[in-house]
Amino acid sequence: MAYAELKQHLDAGGIVVLDGGTGTELQKRGANMDPAAWCGPATLENEKLLTEIHGDYIRAGADVITANTYASSRLMLSPAGYGDRVGEINSRAVEAALAARDAAPAGRNVLVAGSLSHMVPVAGGSDKVDPDRIPSDGEVLDAFSELVGIQKASGVDLIMLEMMYQPGRTRLAVEAALASGLPVWFGLSARRAADGEAIAFDYLEERPVDDIASLIPASGVDVAGCMHTSSEIVAEALKTVRRHFTGPLMAYPDGGYFEMPSWKFVDVMAPARLEEFYREWVAAGVQVIGGCCGLTVDHIEAAARVRDSMDKAVN
DSSP: OOHHHHHHHHHTTOOEEBOOOSHHHHHHTTOOOBTTTBTGGGGGGOHHHHHHHHHHHHHHTOSEEEOSOTTOSHHHHTTTTOGGGHHHHHHHHHHHHHHHHHTSOTTOOOEEEEEEEOOOOBOTTSSSBOGGGOOOHHHHHHHHHHHHHHHHHHTOSEEEEEEEOOHHHHHHHHHHHHHTTSOEEEEEOEEEOTTSOEEESOSSSOOBHHHHHTTSOSSSEEEEEEESSOHHHHHHHHHHHHHHOOSOEEEEOOOSEEETTEEEOOSOOOHHHHHHHHHHHHHTTEEEEOOOTTOOHHHHHHHHHHHHHHHHHHO
C-alpha cells in the first residue's frame, strides 16, 4: 500500500492497524537487551528474528510495521559504545522490516515506519531518565536529524514520533521529522498523577498532557494520538489531542512496565479485553489502532478483528 493510498483510506474514514511491541518482543523471544541502550543494539545479532517478528505482525493483520529504531539514536548508542555503528544498526533495522514487508502474503500491502523517540539515557533498574546525562539541545537535534536521515535513505514510508512527553525534546523531534519531507505521525504518552489525573509521561516534572498536545504542528502531521500509555488513560488523553489536532487519531497502548534494560510482562491486558477498548476508541473516532511495549501478535489480531468488522459494516 503506497502511502498515498493509506492516507486516502484514512481520509475516507477507514481503520488502519499498527503492529505491536518490537523491542519487547525481541526480548520475549530471547534477544539480549543492552544495559545502556536497551533494544537498539539487539538488531545486530537478531536481524532474522526481527524480520520474523515483523512478519508475524503482518500475518496478524498489521498494515504498518515499525522498524526497531526507537532506542537507536546516537543519544542512546554512543554511551553504550556503539557510536561508530549508528548507521549500520539503523539501516539494518529498517532492512529487517522491509524484508518482512517484501515477504508479505500476496495481496497484502504494508508500510514501514521509522520510529523516532526522544529517549535519552535511563537510570539502571528504572524507567526514569538520568537527569545527569541529558544531552544538550544541539546534540539532541543533531542525533534526531541523523536518525531521520538514515531512515529516509533506508526506505521507510513515514516517520513515527513515539513517546513524546518532554516539551524541549519533542519540539526538536518534530523539527527533525518535518525536515525529512516524509509523512509524520505523532504519538504522545501519558501516565496517572498521584491524584489520578492524566498527565504527560515525564517523571522528572509533572506537566499537563496539553503541554505536549499543543506541540503538534498546524500542518505536516497526518496522524496524531496516544501511545505507550495504559489503556485506561488513552481516551482521556485523546480528548486533549483532539483540541489541537483535527486529523485522524491513533491509539496504541502498552502493557507491563520497564526497568532498564528489561521489560516486565506484568498485568498485561488480555487480547479480548483490549479488543473491547479498541471498539470503544474506534466508536469515538479513532482510526489507527495497535500496540506498544509488552503487547504481542495476539493483541494485533484483536485490533485486526475490529478493523475488519468495521470494514464489513461499511460495505
